Amino acid sequence: MVVIQQKGQKVIALNGDEAVAYAVKQCDVDVVAAYPITPQTIIVERFSEYVHDGEVDTEFVCTESEHSALTCCLTATAVGARTFTATASAGLALMHEILYVTSGCRAPVVMAVVNRALSAPINIHGDHSDSMAERDSGWIQIYAENSQEVYDSIIQAFRIAEHPEVLLPTLVGLDGFFLSHTLENVSVLTDDVVRNFVGQRRFPHVRNHEGKLVPFKLDPENPITIGPLDLYDYYFEHKRQQEEAMQRASEIIKKINEEYAEISGRQYGNGLVESYRLEDAELATVCIGSTAGTVKTVVDQLRAKGVKAGLLRIRVFRPLPVQHIIEALQNVKTVAVMDRSCSFGGHGGPVFHEIRHVLYDSNIHPHIVNYIYGLGGRDMSQRLVQKIYEDQAKILETGQTEQPVQFIGLRE
């Protein structure tokens, strides 16, 4: 992250959840529908205060479940509203059905997912099991490293989701408690600057049943039908369109990352991936979310000792930035992929699957290993990150990868 203090910004103390609420407040959102769940609750608590105090002109809907909260956002989006919701863990799992309906209806809902473990046993702490389980639901997935990025990503998410070439729901993941409940200095833009950046919702035109080109929203003046029955004759074609929109989203996310840098002085790598000291690195780690902060500290310590260590942080997991991953890792000799979720029986975690799979198509084949870590909020200390780099140094020395998939920070 490059921090340049642009004019008109102020630095305030916010935890990750409050940073989400503050950003949503500035984005001129029409409808917020949500159901409380730890560690997301602060987001909607703060936002309901903004509604109560008249700071926003937003319809706030308290629903009886997350399934209803997302349905409410989806339908409001269909009539042209800008909508937001937030959830975590079991709440996201309960939304599962409607996640697919939302992406299939091309409804640009923005959601904060405060990443939390899934039951059982019940656990309220941070890991990525919830959103990794929804990776194929057609939502764009952005993962933030710190509360500043949480704030910035929520603002960008509205632009990305609503872009007429994209029209895909977008989630911003922030690690439960590590980010959601940790107070940080966050530099916030003025309301005017954010409002101008996000702008009004734009509607592409679609051809309706009378052959007329009309805005893509439900409007009695120009009636259309969204998401009706689709059998084997057209369902496949509509799914192909979703894949195309995902592919188009990559370039748009990069462009919005650049545009955002102009108003804020902050950007996150190229918007899709962030390389940290990778240029001449031999030992690379790949991770997602707040752990990147810890890894960067360890990389700096190792670099001071002359170890050629680096980090690749995947900021956008869907769409997967295939070419950027290949380019970023082209000179490294070993790669350790860190997964804060477990694909039981799947030979490694989901991030590992993707990274190893992407490299198969390239002409670079470094040693690549996987570490499952931090399930249920287990701390990922600097010492454990050092251990990962030590293991990599050993692999480089011996040329042997003894165990491609390991658990780290776990008692035997």
Next chain:
Amino acid sequence: MSTKEKKGWKEIPVAGVCWIPSTAYLTGDWKTYRPVWDSEKCTRCILCHLYCPDGAIAWKAETNEMVFNYDYCKGCGICANECPADAISMKLEGEG
């Protein structure tokens, strides 16, 4: 569906937005049995018209006939079942 020419994914609107009206979807080819009307027995009570879930039966004033629209009739047989005069019989498609 009965529209023979099917479009590719680049040509159709997103999110299943209908680019043709639902009337262009001819559901008549779903049926196995077709209703056959007997003018002699029929009392023109038009209960069949009222019961038809597809709006596929109409009374034609000029000729005083019940007209069945086989493009949309799915052959459910409700009309034949409800007819108090037993003036509608269901015949297997392809038979007289």
